[in-house]
Amino acid sequence: MRDEIPEPWKSFLLDLDQALESEVSLVCIGGFVLAMLYGLERPTADLDFVECKPRTESTGLLEIAGERKPLHTKHGLFLQYVSVAQLPDNYEDRLELLFEGAFNNLRIFAAGPYDLALSKLERNSEKDRDDVLRLASAAIFDLREFERIYKEEFKLYVEDRLFHRTTFEFWLELISEQRSDPGSRSQ
Numbered sequence: 001m002r003d004e005i006p007e008p009w010k011s012f013l014l015d016l017d018q019a020l021e022s023e024v025s026l027v028c029i030g031g032f033v034l035a036m037l038y039g040l041e042r043p044t045a046d047l048d049f050v051e052c053k054p055r056t057e058s059t060g061l062l063e064i065a066g067e068r069k070p071l072h073t074k075h076g077l078f079l080q081y082v083s084v085a086q087l088p089d090n091y092e093d094r095l096e097l098l099f100e101g102a103f104n105n106l107r108i109f110a111a112g113p114y115d116l117a118l119s120k121l122e123r124n125s126e127k128d129r130d131d132v133l134r135l136a137s138a139a140i141f142d143l144r145e146f147e148r149i150y151k152e153e154f155k156l157y158v159e160d161r162l163f164h165r166t167t168f169e170f171w172l173e174l175i176s177e178q179r180s181d182p183g184s185r186s187q
Contacts, residue, residue: 011075013108015075019065020104024107026107027051027053027109028050029087029111030044031044033111034135045077047077048085049081052081061079065079067080085120087154088114089153096110097110117131121171122164133174136179
C-alpha cells in the first residue's frame with residue numbers, strides 16, 4: 001500500500017473530506033484500489049464505490065464529487081457509484097482501510113484481492129482480465145483461496161452460473177499460465 005496519497009488524488013480526497021459534516025465510509029473497488037493498495041500502475045480518473053455508509057450520504061457525495069460535479073471540474077477526478085458489481089458474501093471481513101488517519105470524516109475501505117478480482121467477473125472485459133492478472137501477480141494471491149471464496153461465497157448468488165463458472169475457470173488458467181511463464185510479470 002502507498003504510504004503517501006499521490007496527487008491529484010490527495011487534493012481531491014482532502015477537498016471531499018472537508019465537504020463532509022460527519023463520518024462517511026466508502027467501500028471501493030476498481031482501478032483506484034489497484035493503484036493505491038497494490039501499487040499497480042493503472043490510470044483511472046474515478047474512484048468506484050459499491051457501498052456508502054451511511055447510505056443516505058451517497059447522493060450528497062455524488063452531487064459534489066460525481067462526474068461533471070464541482071470536485072470533478074476542479075481536480076479531473078470523480079466518485080462513481082457502481083451498482084452492478086457483485087462481491088462475495090463475506091467481503092466485509094477482508095476490507096482494508098486506506099490512508100488511516102489522513103482524513104477527518106472520510107474513510108476509504110478497499111476490497112481484498114480476491115473480492116476485487118471477483119467484482120470484475122461479470123463484465124470480464126479485456127481490461128478486467130488484465131487487472132486480475134496484474135493483481136494476481138502483485139498481491140498475495142493463493143489460487144486455492146480464490147477458488148474457495150468463489151465456490152463458497154460467490155457462485156451461489158450469481159444469475160448466470162454457467163457463464164461465471166466458465167469465466168472463472170478461464171481466469172484460473174490465465175493466472176496459472178502467467179505464473180509458469182518465466183517471462184511473465186509475476187516472476
